[in-house]
Amino acid sequence: xxxxxxxxxxxxxxALLSCRINQRGKLNLLDLxxxxxxxxxxxxxxxxxxxxxxxxxxxxxxxxxxLLDNTNKIIAQVSSTSTKQKIENxxxxxxxxxxxxxxxxxxxxxxDASGLKKQTFNNPHNVLFEPSEDIIDVNLVLTNxxxxxxxxxxxxxxxxxxxxxxxxxxxxMDSNIAIxxxxxxxxxxxxxxxxxxxxxxEIEKKIQFNDLKSVRMIIDDYxxxxxxxxxxxxxxxxxxxxxxxTVLQTIRKQxxxxxxxxxxxxxxxxxxxxxxxxxxxxxxxxxxISYEELETYVGIIVVDAFFRCKIFENPEGYHYVIT
Numbered sequence: 146x147x148x149x150x151x152x153x154x155x156x157x158x159x160a161l162l163s164c165r166i167n168q169r170g171k172l173n174l175l176d177l178x179x180x181x182x183x184x185x186x187x188x189x190x191x192x193x194x195x196x197x198x199x200x201x202x203x204x205x206x207x208x209x210x211x212l213l214d215n216t217n218k219i220i221a222q223v224s225s226t227s228t229k230q231k232i233e234n235x236x237x238x239x240x241x242x243x244x245x246x247x248x249x250x251x252x253x254x255x256x257d258a259s260g261l262k263k264q265t266f267n268n269p270h271n272v273l274f275e276p277s278e279d280i281i282d283v284n285l286v287l288t289n290x291x292x293x294x295x296x297x298x299x300x301x302x303x304x305x306x307x308x309x310x311x312x313x314x315x316x317x318m319d320s321n322i323a324i325x326x327x328x329x330x331x332x333x334x335x336x337x338x339x340x341x342x343x344x345x346x347e348i349e350k351k352i353q354f355n356d357l358k359s360v361r362m363i364i365d366d367y368x369x370x371x372x373x374x375x376x377x378x379x380x381x382x383x384x385x386x387x388x389x390x391t392v393l394q395t396i397r398k399q400x401x402x403x404x405x406x407x408x409x410x411x412x413x414x415x416x417x418x419x420x421x422x423x424x425x426x427x428x429x430x431x432x433x434i435s436y437e438e439l440e441t442y443v444g445i446i447v448v449d450a451f452f453r454c455k456i457f458e459n460p461e462g463y464h465y466v467i468t
Contacts, residue, residue: 320424
């Protein structure tokens with residue numbers, strides 16, 4: 146479907162840009178940050194129907210402010226750093242005396258800022274700022290793009306393709322998820338019959354809390370592989386720091402994107418599996434196996450992510466499942 150083609154391309158390009166900004170920032174190479182101010186100004190204008198413009202085009206080096214929309218009375222900061230301290234530092238700037246009645250938007254271009262949306266911030270100038278609505282990250286942008294009409298998605302696809310380059314050849318990209326699938330494909334799983342050392346009560350509580358009915362059987366079938374996968378993650382991480390973390394975050398991102406689109410929780414769980422299968426199949430380093438095997442191994446890592454609090458909501462007092 147064209148809708149899937151457009152969104153997958155947009156999601157890949159924005160994720161790649163975020164990754165590059167983050168990596169180059171560690172090397173103190175900040176040129177992409179500067180370029181991204183103009184790019185995100187235009188992107189947010191198209192996604193949220195705003196009229197943001199770069200403040201440097203009007204006044205050089207405005208402290209704490211990067212973008213301005215006089216029509217909608219919005220001032221914004223574009224940042225690769227996503228911390229409470231960063232936001233509070235921006236809210237403390239005296240520049241806000243010049244923009245009384247303007248709403249402040251914080252735009253995180255390299256980090257997931259979902260955790261910041263629930264926090265409270267020191268706001269000495271009483272600037273209009275509601276964290277849950279005014280903190281924007283890539284996941285929020287993608288969630289809004291996902292619900293656009295196909296014509297709007299095509300427009301955004303054309304804009305991002307023109308700005309960020311030609312269409313990605315997904316077949317030529319490696320992924321850590323594909324490596325894990327390749328590792329599992331060489332394991333003998335049929336002789337695993339013992340129940341893992343997990344807190345079954347906690348798992349059941351989370352299943353009921355999220356109203357998971359149809360996929361309960363999948364969770365029950367694959368939970369016996371929890372410890373085996375944990376062993377493989379530990380071996381995997383010896384190849385480089387955070388490798389298993391990136392696998393789990395990829396699954397979490399799919400959940401973050403899809404949860405506002407799909408209300409039925411069972412359908413949501415299965416769609417996450419489908420999307421991970423697509424990612425694996427389009428990876429350069431994927432060693433082809435039968436679809437039934439691939440579906441099984443993806444089910445194992447998605448159920449594991451469910452246990453590890455990466456996907457679906459946790460009931461109050463939920464504890465990580467190892468006993």
